[in-house]
Amino acid sequence: MDLSWIDVTDMRVVGGILAVLAAVYLILDAYVSRTRDGWIGFWLEFRWILIVFIVLPLSRGLSAYWRLRDFVYDTFLAKPHLHSSRVAEIQRRVKAFRAAGGPKAAGGRLLCTSRPQWLRTTLRQMDYQTSKNAIPIPLFDILELDTEALTVRVEPSVTMGRLSRFLIARGYCLQVVPELDELTVGGLINGYGVETSSHKYGLVADTATAYEVVLSSGEVVTATPDNEYADLFHAVPWSYGALGFLVCATLRVRKAEKYVKLSYYPTRTTEETTTLFDGLTVSDSPPNFVEGLMYNKNEGVVMSGDFAPESEALAHPDQINDITIWHKTYFGEHVQNILNDFKKAGSLTAASSFAVGVTKPAVVEYIPTVAYFHRHVKGIFWEMKLILPFGHHAWFRYLFGWSLPASIPLIKATQPPSLTKFYQDRHIAQDGLVPLEKLPQGIEFFHKNFECYPLWLCPHKLCFTSPQGMLRPSKEAVARGLVKPGKWEQYVDIGCYYSPGPILRGEEYDCVQARKNYEQFLIENSGYQALYAITEMTRDQWATMFDTELYDKCRTKYDAVGWFMDAYDKVCRPKGEAAKKRS
Template sequence: MEPAVSLAVCALLFLLWVRVKGLEFVLIHQRWVFVCLFLLPLSLIFDIYYYVRAWVVFKLSSAPRLHEQRVRDIQKQVREWKEQGSKTFMCTGRPGWLTVSLRVGKYKKTHKNIMINLMDILEVDTKKQIVRVEPLVTMGQVTALLTSIGWTLPVLPELDDLTVGGLIMGTGIESSSHRYGLFQHICTAYELVLADGSFVRCTPMENSDLFYAVPWSCGTLGFLVAAEIRIIPAKKYIKLRFEPVRGLEAICDKFTRESQQPENHFVEGLLYSLHEAVIMTGVMTDEAEPSKLNSIGNYYKPWFFKHVENYLKTNREGLEYIPLRHYYHRHTRSIFWELQDIIPFGNNPIFRYLFGWMVPPKISLLKLTQGETLRKLYEQHHVVQDMLVPMKCLPQALHTFHNDIHVYPIWLCPFILPSQPGLVHPKGDEAELYVDIGAYGEPRVKHFEARSCMRQLEKFVRSVHGFQMLYADCYMDREEFWEMFDGSLYHRLRKQLGCQDAFPEVYDKICKAARLAGPPQPLPKSTQRGPCAWRRHFRVESCLGLGQVGKAHLWPARKCHCHHWLPEASQGHTLAAKAHSTHPRFGSPWCLDVVLGVPGALGALRRRRNHSYPFGLWRGHKIRNLIFLLVCKACELWH
């Protein structure tokens, strides 16, 4: 009874704390509380459900029978869209928050959503060495099934929640890509429903143009309904060597040499500074030395990138035997190194032993609970990018990353890029060795500005005939985008297959400029104060509760996150700004109009949904009102 009472008291205190601080304050400044108490258990439930479901479906062999019926349903939806006049573009009906991409897909609100419920492994053919899967099958499902029967994918991208459809329509890479290429290069067939509702199968020999145009097209040529992927025999362990290297030239030379060695099944590098790195090479094996066995995927083990860093700190080489599935998902528990920003103490031994079995939180749930304010903060002060550049340009590329964003660790993954038709191919007629440079974290350069810094990085990548992965925001304009990617085959097929009126162009789905473009929205008349022409927007956002002042952020904006329009101000006229706060007694969110230049007026206090309340509620809070005035006066001076 006593433990239950203690737990109830703790829960009550927590709820009171949230009530006092405000939910938004907790989600932004103490996000680990929400993640640990809610998202981790929920993520565990999701994983258990999908694992059990996949196992049952495969054992009962029900997926192939249901697959044909589901494909016919997709065809029916597309034909109904045509019969209704094809008024809008089509897209998959999968919610945007379920994708691993950090981008917010606003197009789903305006496009025709085609529901695609295809998430099963259909067949494993060990004679042909092929696995046939539906597009929403995840890498976690694939490894759980294939490794249990002694097989694996030649290229198995890292994170559990990555789907086959996303890896084909976007791209995928792993430390074995220096032998096999990108994820698209191990696929042998695609099955699609086209813009007219017809079904088509494409291979390198049949409908080959479509086969080579589908990768990187982001679902703008048709709906993927199945794929056939090569599989290879698996072994129990990866014999992994760790070698710390110092000096940029030595790092690049060592990494290039190891990437060119065919006997290395896996090659990977972690760069901890511009002149310090650990290069890892691995081979599959069925035998392991017991004293060197390291099951790095166990929940109580250190995060992999921290474990690797120990070899650098102690300046020693190492050899370990890692179970195959543990190696494939070595970065999953820490989401590479992103989780350290969400749960700062996540690698602490106490946390790992007590709660590590629930880690990581699902990226989709993190997105769902992120909120507009936090999303904008991440967008401006956080980098998640993968740039693919020729291996010969690696030293120059690392200098550029260091100068433009200064994010560490950096992930280095080599891959061979065949000379094939499509959006992505090397400059010459022969295959070329490339490297994926992955930067994930908070930039440490002074005066970092996301748009200008990323455009500089994109310009460099274009200049060396490199490519940017399309899961993250890119800031190129349309001309620059098609300078980076070869759109000749893609545009020809879009016209030939009638995609121009059915699907948006790939640029319009992934580029930030295109997604935000459009005619400016006029301000409501209720916000127009006087005859002057408004020229600038301001938003003052504060986390204030019960007399405690949090951080205040100022940036140009058109709309505040609780949907009240902000009037603009021109020089010589009244400046109006909004500040967010909480009710001093109840802690609920409020908006306060602060109008400078109007004697004795602080405007009206309005609750969300435009319910009006008299300003008398704020009497006795002169200090807080003074703070609002000072903040807004600073806005006026800045303007």
């Protein structure tokens, strides 16, 4: 039964809905911008009407559509042998691009995917896609789960929501499961993917065992850590498609139980937070999951979790918390309520006695595994408090909670250019990776530079590889003998997603300069910036922050130069001389 038309039709249906919405908003944008307060004042005051009555109902419809599509796809199209024919079509298009004259015939444009802006997580606006240089990559399939090798082979457009549901239903999960449902395997490998198990397994790309890549010649190669393409294997992560089209990845999986037993530890100083993080992540037997939320410069909650069998959870029914139930509040709000209750009871621990194995958790809960993996989806971490200010209130949750979560693509589709610029100027969405020992300095800097809360803290391994990719353990740790070749260093992701304090108070604030300050702080402290976000670095700063030696060699060796866009040109917003593109 030939249902291959679904690959194209699903994009046309969803794209058509979004095109109509975009047209309406562009008309409104042009009209309201002429009013006294302009579109921004109108949008900020009345956006909730559009979210409640348009975005949320459409989100439910879109969710149902994708689930139906996945059912049809898995039932009729999820055949591994079809993968080869899909990849062959991509190869044909790449070769046709070359035969037609390449970038010269495409107005100087280099090869890229045709994935539309509204489906991407990035906050940047892209202007490099045209019908002449953008190649469709309709690869949505879960190809094979190997329960003996403990790996899953997937195509790059498979989303985290779909993949986690598929695996957990069979008793497995990825070693690292990033939060948001719409994140794709390809984006998490070519870009950046971290989660609360990263202190054990590293980033998403660190859990890969093989990549299939279509090169600029149209040839498809399989890269593994120990074959002739080992250099390509280690260069693909963080390359943002600058080496070729990723068409398949093999990722490690592990056994999963139906519940996660989660312990909450309120803290009152950054020293307590760092002590607990250090004790949890570098122990001989670390927990499966570690996460922290800071609600101001000093106070926060550190969480540690492990898988728990269903029998154990059912033996503690009063501690089971399915946070995805429609009337439950956002997870970030739930954690803050635990902190506030603990403070009211006067139970915050003293720093002198704070240590792993000594301090008892304030609360212990059993959360269904799928719900835990996607616990921040409903609130989009805490961004929904800006988008829908009363969305976490009890009356809204009980009346309209069934309509959540809102679709991120639909939110982006209903955001006109003027509001996009507003968010770039008055909003921060950044993830900074710093060595764990520098977490106190990182929190202090984020407070002074952004004053943006909550902060998300997620520890992760940063490993030596051979050859070394874009990220490497800090030179200071290596020089002091703390990290040796073949080993790893514990880093922590500090995530900041909200409007800065000065803006919320109506004060003057320069977001562009704040981002530049933050990037310089990362460079000076052996840190790294997650490049899905708005990036202000110059090319020299980018080359200083990241280890580009292997990346540059592979760009030349695999003939990517002049055919695929350089990663810097895709992710950064350089000015002046730095804006000259490196082909």
